[in-house]
Amino acid sequence: MSGAVWRASRAAVKRRRVQTVVIGLVVFCSTATVLLALAVISAARAPFDDAFEAERGSHVSALFDPVKASAEQLAATAHRPGVEAAAGPFDQAVVTIPEDWVGHAPGPLTLVGRLDPAAAPVDRVEVLAGRWATAPGEVVIDTPGGGSAKYLGTAITTSTGLKLTIVGFATDMSQSSGGWVTPEQAAALHPTGRQMLYRFTDVGTEQQLTASFANTTEGLPKDAVENGQSYLVLKQAFSAGADAYLPLMTVFGVLGLVVAALIVGNVVSGAVISGYRHIGVLKSIGFTPRQVVTVYLTMVSVPAVIGTVLGTAAGWAASYPILQTAFTGIAIGTAVIEPAGWLPAATLIGVPLLVALAALVPASRAHRLSAAQAISAGSAPRTGRGLKVQRWLSGTRLPRAVSLGLGQPFARPARTALTMAAIALGVVTVTVTTGLTSTLAASMSASDRYTHIDVQTSAFSENKIAPRLTQGQTEAMLHATRGADQVSVRGLVRVGILGQPQLVFANFYGGDAMVDHARLNVVEGRPATGPGEAEAGPAFLDQHGLKLGDKVTLVLDGRQTTVTLVGMEIQGNANAITSNAATRARLTPDPHVVEYDVRLAPGTDAEAYRKAVTDADPSLSASVATTGGEGSVIAIKTFSTTFSVLLSVVAALGVFNTLLLTIRERRRDLGMLKSIGMTPRQVVAMTITSVAWQGVVSGIVGIPLGILVHRLIVEHVRIIAFTDSMIDVWGAPLLAALALAGVAIAVLGALVPARSAARLPIAEVLHNE
Secondary structure (H helix, E strand, O other): OOHHHHHHHHHHHHHHHHHHHHHHHHHHHHHHHHHHHHOOOOOOOOHHHHHHHHOOOOOOEEEEOOOOOOOHHHHHHHHHOEEEEEEEEEEEEEEOOOOOOOOOEEEEEEEEEEEHHHHHHHHHHHOEEOOOOOOOOOEEEEEEOOOOHHHHOOOEEEOOEEEEEEEEEOOOOOOOEEEEHHHHHHOOOOOEEEEEEEEEEOOHHHHHHHHHHHHHHHHOOOOOEEEEEHHHHHHHHHHHHHHHHHHHHHHHHHHHHHHHHHHHHHHHHHHHHHHHHHHHHHHHHOHHHHHHHHHHHHHHHHHHHHHHHHHHHHHHHHHHHHHHHHOOOOOOOOOOOOOOHHHHHHHHHHHHHHHHHHHHHHHHHHHHHHHHHHHHHHOOOOOOOHHHHHHHHOOHHHHHHHHHHHHHHHHOOOHHHHHHHHHHHHHHHHHHHHHHHHHHHHHOOOOOOOOOEEEEEEOOOOOOOOOOOOOHHHHHHHHHOOOOOEEEEEEEEEEOOOEEEEEEEEEEEEOHHHOOOOOEEEEEEEOOOOOOEEOOOOHHHOOOOOOOOOOOEEEEEEEEEEEEEEEEOOOOOOHHHHEEEHHHHHHOOOOEEEEEEEEEOOOOHHHHHHHHHHOOOOOOEEEOOOOOHHHHHHHHHHHHHHHHHHHHHHHHHHHHHHHHHHHHHHHHHHHHHHHOOHHHHHHHHHHHHHHHHHHHHHHHHHHHHHHHHHHHHOOOOOOOOOOHHHHHOOOOOHHHHHHHHHHHHHHHHHHHHHHHOOOOOHHHHHHHH
């Protein structure tokens, strides 16, 4: 009998081509959305854990003062209770590279002396190109991307005149150093610290890790520990970019699945109700109740499987660029950033199973009906359960087409509820996307209404032109050129943070206002305008395990200065901080100027000013400043808008399907109405009215839910710190526009079925009945 079941199912698929296409499209959109969400979730955790364990990464990378703790004392800590394994002590020195080198800006470079770590008990650094340093004068550079083989053999010269030849590029998940040399070379560099790398038995939480490290270093001389870098901070830094997208992706993934389940249930329910006579015929020719249910489940499973396969392929292809965006600027080490291999299997199995479960409940109706009941129900005219409502509406002054349309959904309350739920979720999606777009637009708004000129120096230009003017002369020229109102200066240099091997970029602002139009707004705390103060974005604070009020020691050119983090910027590079010229002067007399910001007086000819600057010094590149969004902001807006369109289309398809089923059921009623004078235009009005009020109610429900979801998302997007004014974007005009979203989704889905109903030929309908 299995062949008969398949033939009956295939016939049902052909008979309901439109519903089949609707199910396929809904499942396609939902599968692609879910796979993308799962790809980001899996990539935020698994790659780091896998690579970290493969390298035997360090749970704590500790730096000790060599004056206060001897190498023997540090080596003894490797045998303390709770220590699973340890490596070191290794001499650590900081050298300064005064000029650009191998794609790096001038600045300090942290070097650690180690033998080949391939078989080390902790932190097995992986060489990506070249080989390990085996002789004095050789260096291996930490480069997560692997570096370029063409730079092997390049010599870099320190500020003391020492030449080091690059023999390899390597990376490690522990981020234990900026580069490695032989132990003998490190000892000759007059090391300022000793490094120990530990793996502990209890590392589940930060508290356990802190306790384990404290127990290990107990008994060492006071203040011997200079810094202890936790792997949990590195793990958080690794996933910081992906975590920013998780709330967004998860919300849309869940919405997609729920909408798909609602629409599939709606389709099967309508198919069963409108196919009572067909069910009765199947049972009368020998189909068992279970086989009848199988026919309906197979009917939806065929397009569901096709939609799942296509959606999985589309989601898999889209996951690569999305993950690339999510991990841009993140130190990924040896971690392989790609969607987990089990994701296609999960969606290919899970989504069709969810569809089958959503279809099982309405399909079970066919199981309970006897053949006689089914045929009788299929032949009898349907008065519906909304007759009382329709009679009451007919007594009002509403046009007859409108009153009939308003009462029509009450005949099938369950189907109406499913349709309204799908529309409400569509409204939620539109609300969330609108809120995100408004919030991001507010976060990127210009700080003033003045015209600004960006003047770039040749510091990082590939085709350098020798400057005519010194830094002081350039600043004076910019002030003296007609139209200048204020001139701000930005210096940029890579600095070290004491106790952390990786360098960061430091922006030092000076000039008239110590701020330019492009400097990010401080949303918590205050701007870093005083000496010894700094500010940073949320990503920097997360990746370095810092908070406002913490102090860090900056290192440059052999000098050190301690700064206090006094402000959180709205956004910012995860590897950059912001301070001022007074702080920079404590580290280096060279201002390292890379950019001037000129605020023009009102009415100034910007093009004339720009030309005057380049004429004065051709090495300067002047342009009218434009406001633009960060890549992550643009990505979030793109993702949310794309998913909003997809889920809104899905919701509209749900309305489309519902009306097709309704029209199929009410062909006889429509024929009678047209025979007594209802015009095609009135049929369209009646059909659209039947869903328009559902759109209104769905909007009333969906808008508050969307506002709540929007707040949850923006409060957990840690790459941007939004203020309350940026989150509360819901003005009266915006809410009024959103109130129409439900109606728009409903009407969009109703247009084609309404026109179809209007074109039903009277004679054919009544003849068939």
